[in-house]
Amino acid sequence: xxxxxxxxxxxxxxxxxxxxxxxxxxxxxxxxxxxxxxxxxxxxxxxxxxxxxxxxxxxxxxxxxxxxxxxxxxxxxxxxxxxxxxxxxxxxxxxxxxxxxxxxxxxxxxxxxxxxxxxxxxxxxxxxxxxxxxxxxxxxxxxxxxxxxxxxxxxxxxxxxxxxxxxxxxxxxxxxxxxxxxxxxxxxxxxxxxxxxxxxxxxxxxxxxxxxxxxxxxxxxxxxxxxxxxxxxxxxxxxxxxxxxxxxxxxxxxxxxxxxxxxxxxxxxxxxxxxxxxxxxxxxxxxxxxxxxxxxxxxxxxxxxxxxxxxxxxxxxxxxxxxxxxxxxxxxxxxxxxxxxxxxxxxxxxxxxxxxxxxxxxxxxxxxxxxxxxxxxxxxxxxxxxxxxxxxxxxxxxxxxxxxxxxxxxxxxxxxxxxxxxxxxxxxxxxxxxxxxxxxxxxxxxxxxxxxxxxxxxxxxxxxxxxxxxxxxxxxxxxxxxxxxxxxxxxxxxxxxxxxxxxxxxxxxxxxxxxxxxxxxxxxxxxxxxxxxxxxxxxxxxxxxxxxxxxxxxxxxxxxxxxxxxxxxxxxxxxxxxxxxxxxxxxxxxxxxxxxxxxxxxxxxxxxxxxxxxxxxxxxxxxxxxxxxxxxxxxxxxxxxxxxxxxxxxxxxxxxxxxxxxxxxxxxxxxxxxxxxxxxxxxxxxxxxxxxxxxxxxxxxxxxxxxxxxxxxxxx
Numbered sequence: 168x169x170x171x172x173x174x175x176x177x178x179x180x181x182x183x184x185x186x187x188x189x190x191x192x193x194x195x196x197x198x199x200x201x202x203x204x205x206x207x208x209x210x211x212x213x214x215x216x217x218x219x220x221x222x223x224x225x226x227x228x229x230x231x232x233x234x235x236x237x238x239x240x241x242x243x244x245x246x247x248x249x250x251x252x253x254x255x256x257x258x259x260x261x262x263x264x265x266x267x268x269x270x271x272x273x274x275x276x277x278x279x280x281x282x283x284x285x286x287x288x289x290x291x292x293x294x295x296x297x298x299x300x301x302x303x304x305x306x307x308x309x310x311x312x313x314x315x316x317x318x319x320x321x322x323x324x325x326x327x328x329x330x331x332x333x334x335x336x337x338x339x340x341x342x343x344x345x346x347x348x349x350x351x352x353x354x355x356x357x358x359x360x361x362x363x364x365x366x367x368x369x370x371x372x373x374x375x376x377x378x379x380x381x382x383x384x385x386x387x388x389x390x391x392x393x394x395x396x397x398x399x400x401x402x403x404x405x406x407x408x409x410x411x412x413x414x415x416x417x418x419x420x421x422x423x424x425x426x427x428x429x430x431x432x433x434x435x436x437x438x439x440x441x442x443x444x445x446x447x448x449x450x451x452x453x454x455x456x457x458x459x460x461x462x463x464x465x466x467x468x469x470x471x472x473x474x475x476x477x478x479x480x481x482x483x484x485x486x487x488x489x490x491x492x493x494x495x496x497x498x499x500x501x502x503x504x505x506x507x508x509x510x511x512x513x514x515x516x517x518x519x520x521x522x523x524x525x526x527x528x529x530x531x532x533x534x535x536x537x538x539x540x541x542x543x544x545x546x547x548x549x550x551x552x553x554x555x556x557x558x559x560x561x562x563x564x565x566x567x568x569x570x571x572x573x574x575x576x577x578x579x580x581x582x583x584x585x586x587x588x589x590x591x592x593x594x595x596x597x598x599x600x601x602x603x604x605x606x607x608x609x610x611x612x613x614x615x616x617x618x619x620x621x622x623x624x625x626x627x628x629x630x631x632x633x634x635x636x637x638x639x640x641x642x643x644x645x646x647x648x649x650x651x652x653x654x655x656x657x658x659x660x661x662x663x664x665x666x667x668x669x670x671x672x673x674x675x676x677x678x679x680x681x682x683x684x685x686x687x688x689x690x691x692x693x694x695x696x697x698x699x700x701x702x703x704x705x706x707x708x709x710x711x712x713x714x715x716x717x718x719x720x721x722x723x724x725x726x727x728x729x730x731x732x733x734x735x736x737x738x739x740x741x742x743x744x745x746x747x748x749x750x751x752x753x754x755x756x757x758x759x760x761x762x763x764x765x766x767x768x769x770x771x772x773x774x775x776x777x778x779x780x781x782x783x784x785x786x787x788x789x790x791x792x793x794x795x796x797x798x799x800x801x802x803x804x805x806x807x808x809x810x811x812x813x814x815x816x817x818x819x820x821x822x823x824x825x826x827x828x829x830x831x832x833x834x835x836x837x838x839x840x841x842x843x844x845x846x847x848x849x850x851x852x853x854x855x856x857x858x859x860x861x862x863x864x865x866x867x868x869x870x871x872x873x874x875x876x877x878x879x880x881x882x883x
Contacts, residue, residue, distance in 0.1 A: 390519030394692035398467045401689045409751035418602035419728035423756050425609050429778040431455045432629050434475040441484040444638050448631045454712030456761020458703050463754040465699035467692020471677045474718035481847035498711045499649040505708020507662030512701030521693030524674040529879040530861040533795035538837045539719050543786030547779040568624045569776040576780025579608040588734045616774045627775045635764045645711040667851035669716045676717030686743050720785045798827045817876040
């Protein structure tokens with residue numbers, strides 16, 4: 168019976184399949200189950216211990232000592248009726264083993280079916296892959312056949328061309344032979360000219376590339392190459408990063424459009440007066456747009472802006488008066504001065520001269536920054552003052568309405584910007600109000616002025632032309648040949664002054680943008696910025712458009728508009744945590760500025776007091792973060808209420824006030840110098856005076872430790 172069991176087990180496990188993998192699997196299962204059965208038989212009782220059902224009662228009656236336990240020696244379950252046998256006549260132990268073997272066989276069958284499914288899936292995947300390979304091979308054969316045909320056609324065409332060349336050469340030889348036979352001298356002359364041409368061409372091919380390479384290598388210093396390599400790896404990201412911060416970028420573009428539009432219109436209006444209409448609002452709008460777009464593409468620090476400034480306007484005004492005095496055409500002289508300046512700026516950038524700006528320390532930066540802030544506020548207040556001075560006696564309410572609009576624009580813009588640090592609503596809403604608020608305030612007051620009840624006050628609006636047209640109906644290109652050669656060369660002297668102005672203004676503006684407090688991460692590239700400004704200056708000069716240079720106010724507001732900030736609970740100040748450094752905002756803003764020449768009738772509806780309010784906001788915003796103005800207020804504060812890191816604890820009130828007082832005097836000197844138009848052209852010399860005061864005068868009264876406490880260490 169046991170043999171029958173093993174035979175049955177072997178038949179169930181091995182089956183009739185010849186598959187090698189299934190045979191190996193079943194053989195393992197057979198060995199396992201056979202081992203289990205053998206262990207059970209070795210530990211079970213002999214066959215005589217399993218009496219028949221009839222003898223069980225006899226043994227029980229006699230009290231036989233061979234009574235059977237209800238459990239086997241191994242603890243396996245047995246029927247309480249010791250003589251019980253399951254179907255097939257097997258004892259309980261073997262019956263239990265049989266059921267176990269059947270379960271193992273069923274599990275093995277499931278595994279077999281799963282294996283078959285996996286095998287079928289792999290076969291299908293292999294067939295699909297083979298089909299793809301076959302199709303790819305067929306496509307490659309088709310492509311190869313087409314290429315072969317094209318090669319044959321090309322060979323035929325080349326052969327035809329060669330044949331034509333041979334025929335032309337044969338004809339030329341015949342013609343040349345006829346000429347040479349008739350004139351031997353012509354032959355010799357032609358040979359001499361040909362040899363000279365060959366020598367010249369060979370020299371040009373062999374020497375010029377080396378000369379050109381050596382020239383560029385000698386001009387482009389290590390500083391310039393480092394700037395280029397530093398910014399090259401970020402160039403693509405400078406454009407794409409803006410798309411991931413659309414909620415921050417879009418409102419920044421809208422607000423900064425108005426921030427850049429206001430100076431362009433203001434300076435354009437003034438320029439039209441001082442140049443007798445040679446350069447007006449249209450030229451300033453177009454020049455600002457073209458220059459800004461080119462700068463966004465070419466520059467090294469895209470967070471900086473270039474724009475018209477009071478210093479460049481003063482230089483243009485002086486140059487115009489000189490041309491009138493000497494009877495020279497203004498635009499031609501203007502163009503040649505700009506071309507020379509472009510060459511000088513490019514050479515300065517290639518030579519790495521921007522490294523000299525490190526001697527322009529925080530002392531100079533703060534005074535220059537303060538002068539620009541005060542100048543914007545002064546221009547805004549001067550505009551409001553003119554409303555009172557030139558008021559119509561029959562309309563005395565207009566100046567007060569204009570003042571209200573300017574102050575409303577200023578305080579409204581300041582409030583929505585500060586709303587981010589308030590306790591109201593959640594962070595998302597506060598950020599939306601801060602981003603879109605300034606634009607909403609400008610549009611609100613502009614629309615308010617269009618209401619019928621506000622029209623009766625006759626608040627002045629921007630003065631722009633009705634149509635797009637350059638001054639005097641001239642073309643875009645300036646006549647460069649309208650002045651003699653000696654005048655063109657002499658234009659290099661005023662270009663030296665303009666180069667000095669651009670060098671100082673541009674580098675200081677970019678230096679303020681790259682300030683560590685602004686958390687810039689992509690690195691500076693001062694020399695690349697200089698070359699970009701040089702190229703732009705040349706383009707604007709040839710087109711007869713106004714020059715642009717570093718605009719500190721617009722640049723710093725660009726940084727703050729794209730900055731993530733938080734309130735420092737220890738200092739109570741809002742600090743920048745991250746800035747979205749992108750080229751896209753500058754490009755779009757100035758593209759909108761250039762396209763404004765097509766929207767001149769709409770621009771005429773913006774009230775001048777609203778522009779004055781924007782000027783007040785820009786000037787006040789630029790003061791934020793300037794420790795110079797903070798020390799002025801700390802001079803009157805109680806010492807115990809100031810933070811431990813305040814310079815007053817390290818230097819004492821007296822020394823800190825002396826340092827601040829020197830800066831105040833320098834600020835007053837710069838502002839007064841700028842108000843004298845006749846000498847404004849020499850403004851760069853005043854920046855040099857500030858650097859000299861810091862380098863040679865202040866070290867006699869302050870130690871290096873005290874300069875470090877004021878965050879103004881001496882450069883090495």
